[in-house]
Amino acid sequence: xxxxxxxxxxxxDRHSVFGLxxxxxxxxxxxxxxxxxxxxxxxxxxxxxxxxxxxLTPRGGELVNLLPPLELTEQSEIQWWLLPEIxxxxxxxxxxxxxxxxxxxxxxxxxxxxxxAFAYDQKTGIYAADVAYETGSRYPGLDQTDExxxxxxxxxxxxxxxxxxxxxxx
Numbered sequence: 001x002x003x004x005x006x007x008x009x010x011x012x013d014r015h016s017v018f019g020l021x022x023x024x025x026x027x028x029x030x031x032x033x034x035x036x037x038x039x040x041x042x043x044x045x046x047x048x049x050x051x052x053x054x055x056l057t058p059r060g061g062e063l064v065n066l067l068p069p070l071e072l073t074e075q076s077e078i079q080w081w082l083l084p085e086i087x088x089x090x091x092x093x094x095x096x097x098x099x100x101x102x103x104x105x106x107x108x109x110x111x112x113x114x115x116x117a118f119a120y121d122q123k124t125g126i127y128a129a130d131v132a133y134e135t136g137s138r139y140p141g142l143d144q145t146d147e148x149x150x151x152x153x154x155x156x157x158x159x160x161x162x163x164x165x166x167x168x169x170x
Contacts, residue, residue: 024056027080030089030120033057035066037080037092049074055092055127067118067127072096075111075141077148086162089120092127093158095150097141098134110138113150117158119165130165131158 022040029035038054051074055067072078075097080090097111105111117131139150151158 028090068129075148077151079151086166087119092118093151109141111141112138115154115158117162131161
């Protein structure tokens with residue numbers, strides 16, 4: 001089989017093999033180079049899945065990942081926000097559930113969420129995790145709703161935290 005260009009395979013610290021449903025989506029450009037969101041899923045054959053995400057761009061004939069390791073469960077939400085006052089590249093924002101088994105939560109119950117926002121850092125040339133916090137509120141899980149919807153409710157808090165980082169790091 002001939003290759004039509006560079007290939008990419010996600011790396012995992014968990015020894016998970018991310019081979020299900022690989023997909024690359026063009027999300028914008030940076031310095032006249034395309035930015036691709038690459039995702040591939042791992043399943044242990046149960047009700048849960050884990051998806052690995054990478055932001056790829058061609059550099060020196062290879063695909064380079066600009067994102068720190070990011071793996072999200074099926075109970076997550078991921079969005080791209082165009083925030084030119086924060087970053088000249090799209091900002092990646094995620095919410096992933098926190099399963100509190102000590103409190104007796106079931107897998108698909110309402111949960112608190114871990115919020116993260118990754119903005120492109122021009123000095124380092126990679127995406128940095130500029131926002132990371134856990135919600136105080138619980139949001140419906142997949143037993144109560146067809147899709148996870150956390151980021152709209154948390155948007156003002158996320159933007160406030162991103163703005164604070166921008167003021168510290170021009």
